[in-house]
Amino acid sequence: MFTHAIVRIPCENFAQGLTTSGHLGAADYSLMLKQHEAYCDALRSLGLTVDVLEAQASYPDAHFVEDTAVVIDEIAVITNPGAPSRSGEQVSIEPALAKYKAVARIEAPGTMDGGDVLLVGKQFFVGQSERTNAEGFKQFARIVAEHGYQAVSVPVGEGLHFKSGVNHIGSNRLLVTPDFAQCEALEGYEIFVTPEGEEYAANALLINDTLITPAGFPGVRAVLDATGLDVIELDMSETRKMDGALTCLSLRFSA
Numbered sequence: 001m002f003t004h005a006i007v008r009i010p011c012e013n014f015a016q017g018l019t020t021s022g023h024l025g026a027a028d029y030s031l032m033l034k035q036h037e038a039y040c041d042a043l044r045s046l047g048l049t050v051d052v053l054e055a056q057a058s059y060p061d062a063h064f065v066e067d068t069a070v071v072i073d074e075i076a077v078i079t080n081p082g083a084p085s086r087s088g089e090q091v092s093i094e095p096a097l098a099k100y101k102a103v104a105r106i107e108a109p110g111t112m113d114g115g116d117v118l119l120v121g122k123q124f125f126v127g128q129s130e131r132t133n134a135e136g137f138k139q140f141a142r143i144v145a146e147h148g149y150q151a152v153s154v155p156v157g158e159g160l161h162f163k164s165g166v167n168h169i170g171s172n173r174l175l176v177t178p179d180f181a182q183c184e185a186l187e188g189y190e191i192f193v194t195p196e197g198e199e200y201a202a203n204a205l206l207i208n209d210t211l212i213t214p215a216g217f218p219g220v221r222a223v224l225d226a227t228g229l230d231v232i233e234l235d236m237s238e239t240r241k242m243d244g245a246l247t248c249l250s251l252r253f254s255a
């Protein structure tokens with residue numbers, strides 16, 4: 001059960017962050033702020049206490065706080081983000097999490113982005129991507145094993161992060177892009193594949209008994225409605241222009 005979330009206000013130069021989505025057009029700051037506020041309000045409406053960190057102009061991607069830590073009941077694992085321009089974002093996340101949790105760290109040469117890390121029950125799936133390397137995975141697996149969690153490494157291939165393509169939508173269900181439809185590591189789960197053109201919506205955010213989904217993806221919305229869980233839609237247009245999605249904008253945990 002999540003009770004808390006940490007978010008960070010996007011900085012004015014957020015559109016200078018990393019992106020491969022230039023074809024979607026230039027991201028707009030005032031709209032981004034509005035959408036970010038709606039995101040925070042949605043978390044609050046689900047009963048979460050939301051700690052809002054200040055914007056960080058030196059790191060245009062810093063509002064994607066998910067990449068800087070992985071938080072479980074027992075501990076917060078501070079990552080070492082894999083993109084050079086994001087290396088260092090983790091420094092100011094640590095005190096925000098240390099208020100609630102004991103802390104461990106992924107150390108260089110290990111790299112890891114939290115967007116590559118999915119937890120289902122006591123099982124972690126860790127994408128090996130351009131951001132998360134084998135050494136990062138090894139350190140992470142060792143840390144979480146001390147708390148009774150398993151971790152398996154899964155190649156990510158084309159996408160940015162593992163959670164760009166695979167997310168938990170409650171019970172034994174995973175929502176995946178076609179790239180992960182035959183993924184061996186996911187055997188045993190009930191797999192729902194995003195319809196063509198709706199791959200972006202594979203990044204659904206499960207908060208307790210509610211699923212948050214990006215607006216504008218009717219096929220995925222139908223899949224989520226069929227789970228019987230409550231569903232909230234949010235406009236994610238400006239986050240998407242910077243390769244971000246729902247999970248990226250917060251760290252969720254129980255405190």
Ligand code: CIR
Binds near residue numbers: 067115116164243248
């Ligand atoms: C980046 O490329 O690092 C950012 N522009 C987007 C990060 C999105 N984070 C996530 O999916 N967890």
